[in-house]
Each structure stands twice: as structure tokens, then as C-alpha cells.
Amino acid sequence: MAELDEVLGLTWVDGPATRQGGVATGRGHLGEDWLIGRAVNGGVLMALGLGAVAEGLTASGHTAPLSWGAHFLSAAQAGPVEVSVEVLRTGRSVSTAQARVVQSSDAGPVERVRLVGSFGDVARTTTVHRAPAPPSLPDPGECLPATRDASPAAAPITMLDRLDVRVDPSTAGFAVGRPTRRGVIRAWLRMRDGREPDVAMLPYAVDALMPVSFDLGVPGWAPTLELTGQVLGDPAPGWLLVELSTDTVVGDLLVEDALVWDSTGRLVARSRQLAGIRMPSA
Structure with missing residues (x-):
């Protein structure tokens, strides 16, 4: 298994959240390989939380985070992590969910990042009508x-x-x-x-x-x-x-x-x- 896939993998307590009103908790581990200084990279946390949502929405085909907002509440540390997922809405073309990335501390659970995202089928992005061209740079x-x-x-x-x-x-x-x-x-x-x-x-x-x-x-x-x-x-x-x-x-x-x-x-x-x-x- 690829290194990024390993850190994104979760063990679910009762299975991932699959429908509106569904709430689920997955457990994983953040390794020291993903640190920037003393904190785990925020991109890893976003991929972890959004991937946890997508895992539950597989049957609906809404596995792509078409848009998301992430609020970083505290610096994540290497070690065990929990991701709590709540599906807020399931629709025909878009589902909305939130994910909370939480770690334990001596003072109790500490929320690291909270994400809310709109998920859909990435196939809807196939036709490009308008988009910035890439910059020119060496190979x-x-x-x-x-x-x-x-x-x-x-x-x-x-x-x-x-x-x-x-x-x-x-x-x-x-x-x-x-x-x-x-x-x-x-x-x-x-x-x-x-x-x-x-x-x-x-x-x-x-x-x-x-x-x-x-x-x-x-x-x-x-x-x-x-x-x-x-x-x-x-x-x-x-x-x-x-x-x-x-x-x-x-x-x-x-x-x-x-x-x-x-x-x-x-x-x-x-x-x-x-x-x-x-x-x-x-």
C-alpha cells in the first residue's frame, strides 16, 4: 500500500456514514513522516477527513469533494486520530457532510480541524469550458x-x-x-x-x-x-x-x-x- 493511502486508512467502529443523518467514527494514526516542524501537515488532515466522508458515500457515487471548507482549530500531532463524520444531506447529484478530526490529550479530546464539503461524481467535471492554462516552466x-x-x-x-x-x-x-x-x-x-x-x-x-x-x-x-x-x-x-x-x-x-x-x-x-x-x- 502507498504511504499516503496508509495514513488515510481508517478502522470504522460501526462502518462509515452512508446516508443523511448518519454519523460514524473512524480511527487511524498520523505518523511522524507527515510533520512540518512539530505539526502534521494540514493537507493530510483534509485528505483524511474528506476521504472518510467519501468512503461512506461510495454507493451513491458521490465520492469527489467538489468543494470543501476547512477550519483549523489546533495543531495536529503525530499519534492516534479519530475522524467523526456526519452526513448532512444526500441528494441525487450532490451530498453534503461534515468531518471532525480529533485527537486525545491530557485535558481530553481536542478537535484539530472541522470540514464541511459538497460531494458528487467527478465525471460531471469532464467537459472544460473555461480554466486557467498552466504556467510555462522547465521539465x-x-x-x-x-x-x-x-x-x-x-x-x-x-x-x-x-x-x-x-x-x-x-x-x-x-x-x-x-x-x-x-x-x-x-x-x-x-x-x-x-x-x-x-x-x-x-x-x-x-x-x-x-x-x-x-x-x-x-x-x-x-x-x-x-x-x-x-x-x-x-x-x-x-x-x-x-x-x-x-x-x-x-x-x-x-x-x-x-x-x-x-x-x-x-x-x-x-x-x-x-x-x-x-x-x-x-
Whole structure:
């Protein structure tokens, strides 16, 4: 089994929630392989919660999170995890559900993230009427590998060991202390174990790269407060191309946009998140 599929796998207490009014709890484990510093990557948590919902909606065919909103309530730690799923509505073409990702602590259960999503059949995205074209950048072999030994900022990102990330050289200046300050990072992305991209991976892909704040010259942690995402297609096998950008920083808040294209150049996912940022006083 692929490494990402292992962390997304849950053991259900009474089976997943399958219909409106259904509530179910699944149990799993978050490994240290998915840490950024001391916290588990938010994309993994989103993929975990949305995948738990999709598992119960298989019979209806509503397994793609067409749109979701995630509110991050506390930093998830490596260790046991529970996902509580409640199906709020089941319809002919769309079902709506919420998922709560919870961990135990000395003070009792702590909610890490709460998601609400609209789920449907990804086949409804087959025809593309209008979508952004992918940016032009060198082939993966001509881009710069993002590894934990590439820069001091990357060292605590344990998750990089699970990924094959190739950063566009024109946006990689942050790795050598020369950020462009345009607020753009572009990179090719795939799983290091060879797992091909699919709909279940896309909620992870929109939040798998280093924060775009790195290109602003702010290499510290940028915790996500809220993220809204959409799945816009079933990705073809091969590399994903991810572009992060920001045009808004106010006070200690950053707005980051993510666009994800598959190997055919089709836009398959996008997101916008509000994150914290610690801008230099100067």
C-alpha cells in the first residue's frame, strides 16, 4: 500500500456514514513522516477527513469533494486520530457532510480541524469550458529538488521525505536566501513512492508545498486558519504542477492561492487559504 493511502486508512467502529443523518467514527494514526516542524501537515488532515466522508458515500457515487471548507482549530500531532463524520444531506447529484478530526490529550479530546464539503461524481467535471492554462516552466529534470538538506528552512519539514518536489528555478531563490518577493512558488509534485495522483490526493496537493510566504522572505511557519478548495477533475497519471501565489498580506494574515494542473495541462484543483504570517518589523 502507498504511504499516503496508509495514513488515510481508517478502522470504522460501526462502518462509515452512508446516508443523511448518519454519523460514524473512524480511527487511524498520523505518523511522524507527515510533520512540518512539530505539526502534521494540514493537507493530510483534509485528505483524511474528506476521504472518510467519501468512503461512506461510495454507493451513491458521490465520492469527489467538489468543494470543501476547512477550519483549523489546533495543531495536529503525530499519534492516534479519530475522524467523526456526519452526513448532512444526500441528494441525487450532490451530498453534503461534515468531518471532525480529533485527537486525545491530557485535558481530553481536542478537535484539530472541522470540514464541511459538497460531494458528487467527478465525471460531471469532464467537459472544460473555461480554466486557467498552466504556467510555462522547465521539465521536472531541469528544476530544483526540494529536499530537507536543501536549506535550513526545509530541514524540519519531515514530509519532504515522502514527496518528490521539483521547484521552478525562477521561484526557488528563497532556498538560497534570495527570495523574489513576488509571492509566487511553482513546482512539480508527485509522491516519492510512485503513487499516482487521484481525486483523493488533491485535497493534500493544494497544501503540500512550502508556504508561498517563503518567497516573500518570511521562511517561518505559516499556520492555516481556513482553507476553501475545489476538485475540478480526475488527474491523469504523472506529475502534478502546483502554483502558489499571494497578492494580499495584511497585518499578520496572508492569503494564499493554489492552482493544481495534471500532466496533460488540465486544471484539476484549486484553493484559497487564510494563514498566519510573521512579517519582519522592518
